[in-house]
Amino acid sequence: VFSRSGSRGDWLEDLEEVLVTADLGVKTSYDLLGEIKKELDTKPLGPLELKNALRQKIGSMLAVQAPAFAPASAKPFVIMVVGVNGVGKTTSIGKLAARLRGNGCKVMLAAADTFRAAAIEQLQIWADRAGSDFVKHKPDSDPSAVVYDALQAAKARNTDVVIVDTAGRLHTKANLMEELKKVKRIMSRELEGAPHEVLLVLDATTGQNAITQARTFHEALGVTGIILTKLDGTAKGGVIVGIANELQLPVRFIGIGEAPEDLREFDVTLFLEAIFG
Amino acid sequence: NLTDKLSLVFKKVRGHGKLNEKNLQEALRDVRMALLEADVNYKVVKEFTGAVKARATGSEVMESLTPGQQFVKIVHEELIQTMGSKQAELDLKGQNPASLVLIGLQGSGKTTTAAKLAVWLRNTKRNPYLVPADVYRPAAIEQLTRLGEQIQVPVHPSRVDQDPVDICREAREEARAQGRDTLIIDTAGRLHIDEELMDELRRIREAIQPSEILMIADAMTGQDAVNVASRFNELLDIDGVILTKLDGDARGGAALSIRAVTGKPIKFVGVGEKTNALEPFHPDRMANRILG
Ligand SMILES: Nc1nc2c(ncn2[C@@H]2O[C@H](COP(=O)(O)OP(=O)(O)OP(=O)(O)O)[C@@H](O)[C@H]2O)c(=O)[nH]1
Numbered sequence: 001v002f003s004r005s006g007s008r009g010d011w012l013e014d015l016e017e018v019l020v021t022a023d024l025g026v027k028t029s030y031d032l033l034g035e036i037k038k039e040l041d042t043k044p045l046g047p048l049e050l051k052n053a054l055r056q057k058i059g060s061m062l063a064v065q066a067p068a069f070a071p072a073s074a075k076p077f078v079i080m081v082v083g084v085n086g087v088g089k090t091t092s093i094g095k096l097a098a099r100l101r102g103n104g105c106k107v108m109l110a111a112a113d114t115f116r117a118a119a120i121e122q123l124q125i126w127a128d129r130a131g132s133d134f135v136k137h138k139p140d141s142d143p144s145a146v147v148y149d150a151l152q153a154a155k156a157r158n159t160d161v162v163i164v165d166t167a168g169r170l171h172t173k174a175n176l177m178e179e180l181k182k183v184k185r186i187m188s189r190e191l192e193g194a195p196h197e198v199l200l201v202l203d204a205t206t207g208q209n210a211i212t213q214a215r216t217f218h219e220a221l222g223v224t225g226i227i228l229t230k231l232d233g234t235a236k237g238g239v240i241v242g243i244a245n246e247l248q249l250p251v252r253f254i255g256i257g258e259a260p261e262d263l264r265e266f267d268v269t270l271f272l273e274a275i276f277g
Numbered sequence: 278n279l280t281d282k283l284s285l286v287f288k289k290v291r292g293h294g295k296l297n298e299k300n301l302q303e304a305l306r307d308v309r310m311a312l313l314e315a316d317v318n319y320k321v322v323k324e325f326t327g328a329v330k331a332r333a334t335g336s337e338v339m340e341s342l343t344p345g346q347q348f349v350k351i352v353h354e355e356l357i358q359t360m361g362s363k364q365a366e367l368d369l370k371g372q373n374p375a376s377l378v379l380i381g382l383q384g385s386g387k388t389t390t391a392a393k394l395a396v397w398l399r400n401t402k403r404n405p406y407l408v409p410a411d412v413y414r415p416a417a418i419e420q421l422t423r424l425g426e427q428i429q430v431p432v433h434p435s436r437v438d439q440d441p442v443d444i445c446r447e448a449r450e451e452a453r454a455q456g457r458d459t460l461i462i463d464t465a466g467r468l469h470i471d472e473e474l475m476d477e478l479r480r481i482r483e484a485i486q487p488s489e490i491l492m493i494a495d496a497m498t499g500q501d502a503v504n505v506a507s508r509f510n511e512l513l514d515i516d517g518v519i520l521t522k523l524d525g526d527a528r529g530g531a532a533l534s535i536r537a538v539t540g541k542p543i544k545f546v547g548v549g550e551k552t553n554a555l556e557p558f559h560p561d562r563m564a565n566r567i568l569g
């Protein structure tokens with residue numbers, strides 16, 4: 001993309017294509033390119049320097065100032081996992097459970113998706129894989145009741161980390177968002193400080209709607225971090241740049257596959273590498 | 278929204294009557310921005326605005342007394358033209374039992390859509406048989422089995438230790454024996470770049486010669502929609518697309534991208550989590566939604 005000697009207009013257009021096709025969105029891309037153009041007015045930058053300047057800007061946008069992910073800071077440490085349908089919540093919880101168990105934590109999974117067909121069975125299999133405790137009720141029961149029981153059990157059993165799986169729901173459904181707020185309220189009522197982490201799961205293949213999702217879930221619950229899944233595909237997940245800039249939400253983990261070990265901590269350098277090649 | 282923005286651009290025109298190069302450029306830029314914000318693919322947007330510009334520089338707009346209206350009309354027409362102007366149907370003739378194979382990325386809504394299609398087909402007096410062919414995802418077979426119980430449609434008793442190709446063959450035999458006329462086969466979510474799993478789909482197709490291969494795509498998919506759709510289409514020659522989760526507020530530009538790169542019709546849209554939430558695709562409604 002930069003190997004030919006084009007005009008600076010060409011380079012900027014090429015960079016625009018790189019950013020937009022990585023799902024950074026027009027607004028974020030134009031803002032970034034606008035800043036780059038200003039620098040061009042003060043010094044003659046070649047295409048490689050332009051690219052690096054852009055990389056640096058995006059990198060600093062992603063370096064969000066937020067408290068670290070610290071599961072040892074409370075006991076039981078409660079993680080609530082939320083997001084729209086099909087993004088990878090249940091699978092990510094399974095992976096996280098495996099990782100925490102690997103770090104010597106006693107983990108409990110709470111099956112608070114009481115709605116979707118076989119959601120409880122799906123999480124049960126992940127709990128078995130990771131050797132986690134498992135709390136469930138019957139399908140169609142109240143998710144708040146599941147969470148209540150899980151927290152009582154966690155306190156009694158000396159559990160280190162509780163991870164709560166919730167049903168996927170579109171952020172546009174007010175009653176479902178209310179249900180989630182209620183689940184969170186029950187948690188804080190039963191355990192001071194809970195939930196200690198509210199993780200929003202975003203699918204890397206999602207376009208600009210991811211920003212609306214982040215805004216809505218954040219407004220409703222106070223999201224503390226993001227898990228960006230399916231980065232093993234060809235999508236770049238650039239939506240997190242605008243989200244970091246606007247909402248200051250850190251990406252805690254990324255999903256790079258469907259197996260228990262396919263969870264990584266977010267690495268800005270690798271992320272930028274995938275976008276800029 | 279775009280119509281408002283365009284009317285602002287063309288308001289300036291009314292004073293001078295005809296369109297000039299500058300307001301045409303501005304209008305094209307507004308269209309481009311609206312489509313990109315709606316997640317239409319970058320290259321698809323370029324081709325689309327190119328097509329609009331070609332028509333807009335002709336006498337149709339330039340000589341018109343209401344160039345603004347003409348321009349908006351062209352944008353709408355071009356969009357509906359690309360989306361497919363008529364309603365596409367399922368082609369289930371010629372085979373007994375007929376079979377639909379649902380394919381797509383992880384989490385796009387295949388299993389749920391399989392159940393929805395069963396309800397849809399039963400409402401058209403067909404006799405569907407659901408076939409769980411996902412042996413990888415934890416509790417995938419249970420999920421479709423549960424849905425089948427909810428809607429009272431029989432579900433093939435697949436097992437996780439089976440090969441999906443064998444499942445499909447056995448299910449077809451079973452459907453014939455039971456007098457079911459339509460198989461709805463739910464496959465595992467997979468990446469378009471996973472050669473082994475893409476080959477599995479090719480083997481399924483070879484084994485049962487499906488009436489339709491339907492790609493299930495999430496309406497909130499971004500720029501990657503073109504990569505995914507073109508690869509699935511290239512390897513399997515899909516018959517149509519079902520766009521899911523349109524009950525959200527994603528603009529759905531992926532619909533335009535997918536149609537533009539595959540040339541295949543979007544046949545249905547998923548508009549909710551319940552098994553009755555399936556509707557036929559309306560290109561004009563989708564065009565309005567994308568334009569914002
Ligand atoms: N390739 C890939 N697939 C993933 C990843 N994370 C999850 N998946 C797959 O995405 C699909 C959906 O995952 P789930 O965990 O069921 O998603 P969910 O958000 O819990 O879905 P709902 O509860 O129905 O809203 C499954 O097929 C997972 O295996 C990932 O990082 N990479």
Ligand SMILES: Nc1nc2c(ncn2[C@@H]2O[C@H](COP(=O)(O)OP(=O)(O)OP(=O)(O)O)[C@@H](O)[C@H]2O)c(=O)[nH]1
Binds near residue numbers: 381417549
């Ligand atoms: N709101 C809404 N949710 C949907 C729609 N279609 C499917 N879903 C939900 O999306 C999630 C994923 O659906 P699945 O049917 O499990 O998706 P899948 O493609 O079979 O997933 P994998 O088998 O893991 O690839 C579930 O929570 C469904 O209830 C839709 O049209 N609208």
Ligand SMILES: [Mg+2]
Binds near residue numbers: 089091113165168
């Ligand atoms: Mg789930």
Ligand SMILES: [Mg+2]
Binds near residue numbers: 387465466
């Ligand atoms: Mg499925």
